[in-house]
Amino acid sequence: MLSKFSSEKGECTVIWKVENFSFCLEKTSKDICGVKFISEMIDYTNWILCLLKDSEAGENVVCLLKRKSGGPETVTIAFKVIALSPDGNDLLLTDVPTHTFEKDGYYTSDNLQETSGSLTNLLWKGTLILKCYLKKVVREERVSKTCFLRSRIEAETKDFLWTLKKYDLEAKCGNISIALNSMHGIKALKVELLCKLTEKFLIIRIYSEDYLSKSTYVRCKISLLDSKGNTLASAEDGHIFEKNSRSDIWRFPDFITRQMLTDFVFHLSFKLTISSKSDGKISEQNFYKFPLYQELDSVASEVSLNSDLLRLYSERKFCDVTLKAGDKEFGAHKNILSIRSPVFDSMFQNDMLEINTGVVNIPDVDAEILNMMLEYIYSDKFEDLRMENAMKLYQAADKYQILSLKDKCSSLLKSTLTTSNVFCVLAFADDHHDGKLHTAVKDFICIFGYELLDSDMWRNFMAERVSLAAEIMHQVTMNFLKSL
Numbered sequence: 001m002l003s004k005f006s007s008e009k010g011e012c013t014v015i016w017k018v019e020n021f022s023f024c025l026e027k028t029s030k031d032i033c034g035v036k037f038i039s040e041m042i043d044y045t046n047w048i049l050c051l052l053k054d055s056e057a058g059e060n061v062v063c064l065l066k067r068k069s070g071g072p073e074t075v076t077i078a079f080k081v082i083a084l085s086p087d088g089n090d091l092l093l094t095d096v097p098t099h100t101f102e103k104d105g106y107y108t109s110d111n112l113q114e115t116s117g118s119l120t121n122l123l124w125k126g127t128l129i130l131k132c133y134l135k136k137v138v139r140e141e142r143v144s145k146t147c148f149l150r151s152r153i154e155a156e157t158k159d160f161l162w163t164l165k166k167y168d169l170e171a172k173c174g175n176i177s178i179a180l181n182s183m184h185g186i187k188a189l190k191v192e193l194l195c196k197l198t199e200k201f202l203i204i205r206i207y208s209e210d211y212l213s214k215s216t217y218v219r220c221k222i223s224l225l226d227s228k229g230n231t232l233a234s235a236e237d238g239h240i241f242e243k244n245s246r247s248d249i250w251r252f253p254d255f256i257t258r259q260m261l262t263d264f265v266f267h268l269s270f271k272l273t274i275s276s277k278s279d280g281k282i283s284e285q286n287f288y289k290f291p292l293y294q295e296l297d298s299v300a301s302e303v304s305l306n307s308d309l310l311r312l313y314s315e316r317k318f319c320d321v322t323l324k325a326g327d328k329e330f331g332a333h334k335n336i337l338s339i340r341s342p343v344f345d346s347m348f349q350n351d352m353l354e355i356n357t358g359v360v361n362i363p364d365v366d367a368e369i370l371n372m373m374l375e376y377i378y379s380d381k382f383e384d385l386r387m388e389n390a391m392k393l394y395q396a397a398d399k400y401q402i403l404s405l406k407d408k409c410s411s412l413l414k415s416t417l418t419t420s421n422v423f424c425v426l427a428f429a430d431d432h433h434d435g436k437l438h439t440a441v442k443d444f445i446c447i448f449g450y451e452l453l454d455s456d457m458w459r460n461f462m463a464e465r466v467s468l469a470a471e472i473m474h475q476v477t478m479n480f481l482k483s484l
Helices: 021-026 112-116 166-171 298-314 334-340 342-349 353-357 367-379 387-399 403-415 422-431 435-447 449-453 456-464 466-483
Strands: 002-005 010-019 031-039 045-053 061-067 074-083 091-102 106-108 128-136 143-153 156-165 173-179 188-194 203-208 216-225 231-241 249-251 265-276 282-288 321-325 328-332 359-361
Touching: 010 031, 010 045, 045 128, 061 074, 061 091, 091 106, 203 216, 265 403, 298 367, 321 367, 328 334, 328 367, 334 342, 334 367, 367 387, 387 403, 403 422, 403 435, 422 435, 422 456, 422 466, 435 449, 435 466, 449 456, 449 466, 456 466
Parallel strands: 002 031, 010 143, 321 359
Antiparallel strands: 010 128, 031 045, 045 061, 061 106, 074 091, 074 128, 143 282, 156 265, 173 188, 188 203, 203 249, 216 231, 216 265, 321 328
């Protein structure tokens, strides 16, 4: 794509965003990617800015600036290339005080990998952003203009979360299939877990279930999360699945030890990115007259939005309603409460006494729980939630119909089941008609049946919850008969 940018003679700044850049390094061809642009501010000259591999080994990456047709026979410019870094420590890659370009002349930088240490350290969520300054060497006054270019290397991304119970690994093996788009020649991947007593680490193997029509590069980041969603460990690696190979099994680097698997429930978070090894086509290339800084890192933007909204609550800015629990008051905003809770929405649309006074009493919810619920409403997350508070927060979320918060509290209760709290959680699930939580508790009881059913807690539970205890006994009995 040829991009044209108008200006007077002087300086030109090109900001080039290369999305999915990490897959460029896996391509077998010498050319990685490039963009074309016309600089009217430098005598209507045409230019190509591109990234190349300097050797067949594929590790040396150079930046090439080439002049094409248009303009005078020669033009002398100064130029430099800077890599924008997510941490703000931008890196100067090339700085040329003066160079004369003839038509079809070019200049090649030093190895960028050596200059930067590793280009992967400069990526914004897989995107490389280069800023190239071009300045004509003249005595006359210059006018500076900026143009923005974007290239996108074709790749498919797949995120998913695999929730496992500790007893799943007692079978020594578990597996899951991941459906993928077939545009890269790979329709599905299977992830297999092996938990051997002789192995220190949990073994993770990934392989394709089909013959591949083309060689495919897969990059995978796997994170181990505890029952509360906290990251315990993570690792990232890549693998090339060769064309027409069905026996290619990729053993992911070991990073999960058996000692890490202490919770009854844990999660494996997968982020897969797939790209064809040979072509790595540029599927999108655009020219912009305005900055695209808001697109540099969508995750950072999302985090920033959540943080800003939480700050709006914590700093009590421009509040138009007060929620009161006991003797504690919390400032809030009607529009945010309304969009997050149908109960608050209905309340604020009716002419209630509380709305006229600007104070809403929240009965049956203590101040600590109300504050946690409001923090979740504004930020979509909660911090350091303990089991005793999870039940109270669940009840508040149920009352005000904040379903996502209710689901998260339910998940936490499932993941923190122990032999000492299981009957308490079972009664809670029954009282609130939570079928998924109810089923999870019954499964837990069936696993630890003898230990639990021979305890004083069980005898007390049978006396208080006769019907529910009978249901549990029936489930335990059926599981025992099926095992014979």
